[in-house]
């Protein structure tokens with residue numbers, strides 16, 4: 001676990017950081033020689049944020065975990081997990097009918113990510129969950145989501161921001177004494193926000209770590225074990241936002257412990 005020494009092909013000994021797994025999504029190639037070819041991918045921002053924090057990024061391709069019950073095997077040798085952003089979770093996962101405003105879901109990703117979270121938690125490795133990952137953590141704990149904030153819970157806060165995607169916009173108020181406060185301090189933190197859903201009923205075993213000015217829950221931690229989940233996108237701002245990078249550094253530090 002954590003900082004280990006590995007042999008390179010030239011047999012030099014090099015110290016490397018902890019192995020940080022990053023969850024993926026699937027989509028189709030839009031351009032290039034084979035448009036329409038199915039692809040498994042992840043936003044490069046997550047990879048760069050893990051690298052900048054001193055971790056060794058490892059991508060985890062998703063698949064049907066019922067057909068191939070080997071998600072736990074994928075975590076062999078992994079020291080921490082980043083659950084990434086993406087599609088809306090299917091409302092059936094939290095006992096609701098789909099409303100027209102709910103975005104597209106990818107059922108295989110819902111199944112895979114829920115299994116991945118469960119596997120990471122039972123292994124006891126630290127988890128940083130972002131955006132969809134944050135919502136997934138809430139759903140896994142039996143909580144519910146607001147399917148569309150603009151129609152269900154109109155607010156002055158622009159949770160889907162306009163302007164540059166790497167520039168923090170709305171603020172969140174960080175809960176004193178929590179896990180997030182360790183990384184960024186007990187501050188009003190400016191964050192990059194791209195979400196149209198949010199936490200409605202809080203899942204079991206979760207503690208609120210930050211809220212938006214309109215009262216929306218923006219971050220939680222687990223009561224037991226190491227898990228931090230944020231609704232915003234620290235990976236998008238980490239290149240010039242010290243407090244965005246700090247979340248990944250906190251994860252790498254937890255993974256090294």
Ligand code: MN
Pocket residue numbers: 158159170193194195212218231232
């Ligand atoms: Mn927000």
